[in-house]
Amino acid sequence: MTAAGAVTDREPSVFDIVDESDLIRVRKVLRTEAEAVGLNLVDATKLITAGSELARNILNYATGHRGRVTVEQVYRQSRRGVRATFADDGPGIEDIEAALTDGFSTRGSMGLGLPGARRLVDDMTLTSAAGSGTTVVIVKWQR
Template sequence: MTADAATDRDPDVFDIVHESDLIRVRKVLRAQAEAVGLNLVDATKLITAGSELARNILNYATDGRGRISIERVYKDGRRGVRATFADDGPGIDDIDAAMTDGFSTRGSMGLGLPGARRLVDDLTLTSAAGSGTTVVIVKWQR
């Protein structure tokens, strides 16, 4: 559903390499959410999911490095925000397990990926062992 959505400007693209980049992720997501008219609850859900995915890059990607692209999208009269999180890290061996509540490779609560999925309208995860991970999320205006 998100691949063929139109955009109206170049995306905001930047690297995620340090904790301070999480602040930038949240600020840009908030600005884009406001630009497409997401209500406060939906904007907060988008920002929370995006913050979690950016933190996953810092925690799991090789050298804690990755990149994000954030853009406004339009499809069938709807407006939304799409954010793409990508890294060249070790990848995810078992995507189904990673998307299950409670699954964790580091002893955390295991709510990151499944929690992010519940907060947004669309989530696509592409990964394989040794080839990095890409997560695309979209939140549509209601």
């Protein structure tokens, strides 16, 4: 079993991020799943906020300002959690190390999106290469 846990046989929620109304959808779906697996209020709030930041990253940086989100319930031993995958076909991130550093931004923003989101979840993996898009996977486990 990987660090991200095994997926339950429950149908995942998959939808496209194309405009800012989808940010609200991301928050809603994450809240529903967080409640379903029994995350406490603080952990649910952190997960939803991290998801909101990552979805906004897609709108800001991805090619065509679009991407796809997959939200699913996962388990590891007896613990349950929520896993969310944010994928886009954007320009990719040339320097992943830098992108995960506080204050780094290529757009004059505060540069909190990725490092901030990482602090809010239990596990975050970022896969990217210049020209081939970016995939960010976050997991939050129940306590």
